[in-house]
Amino acid sequence: xxxxxxxxxxxxxxxxxxxxxxxxxxxxxxxxxxxxxxxxxxxxxxxxxxxxxxxxxxxxxxxxxxxxxxxxxxxxxxxxxxxxxxxxxxxxxxxxxxxxxxxxxxxxxxxxxxxxxxxxxxxxxxxxxxxxxxxxxxxxxxxxxxxxxxxxxxxxxxxxxxxxxxxxxxxxxxxxxxxxxxxxxxxxx
Numbered sequence: 001x002x003x004x005x006x007x008x009x010x011x012x013x014x015x016x017x018x019x020x021x022x023x024x025x026x027x028x029x030x031x032x033x034x035x036x037x038x039x040x041x042x043x044x045x046x047x048x049x050x051x052x053x054x055x056x057x058x059x060x061x062x063x064x065x066x067x068x069x070x071x072x073x074x075x076x077x078x079x080x081x082x083x084x085x086x087x088x089x090x091x092x093x094x095x096x097x098x099x100x101x102x103x104x105x106x107x108x109x110x111x112x113x114x115x116x117x118x119x120x121x122x123x124x125x126x127x128x129x130x131x132x133x134x135x136x137x138x139x140x141x142x143x144x145x146x147x148x149x150x151x152x153x154x155x156x157x158x159x160x161x162x163x164x165x166x167x168x169x170x171x172x173x174x175x176x177x178x179x180x181x182x183x184x185x186x187x188x189x
């Protein structure tokens with residue numbers, strides 16, 4: 001993410017590999033509401049999760065604006081993206097997923113435009129990228145113990161241990177530690 005804040009690319013490189021596990025992560029972390037997920041195709045759900053998470057990360061670049069920056073950082077169109085709610089019914093999810101992908105592209109263009117003309121935003125972007133450039137390492141002065149409590153169905157096998165390192169939940173997946181969940185507020189704030 002440090003290079004270009006592209007969550008979709010980071011997801012492909014660092015998250016669990018199996019489509020079933022990715023689907024379970026999207027349901028668990030996507031905050032899409034109480035939908036009938038059995039009616040939503042895997043690819044659509046995973047794409048929506050990537051787009052929604054992308055918007056969230058980009059939004060954090062502009063977090064806590066000064067009073068005079070609020071309207072510039074979050075004009076009505078961008079505020080509409082931030083405030084977008086998931087659909088109330090699974091049949092509306094395809095349109096919602098498509099809109100999320102458009103939102104992510106639009107929000108990125110907004111950030112890029114702001115950074116090109118506002119040094120404060122450019123500096124925020126630089127600092128935000130630096131936060132992702134550090135290697136994710138377990139704490140040096142603390143032993144990281146396996147956690148065996150259950151997560152959302154399908155994210156892990158019953159009893160499979162996982163670890164929390166910074167704001168990431170990680171577990172063995174195809175012989176490597178891979179991300180199985182994010183805890184945004186412990187990671188970024």
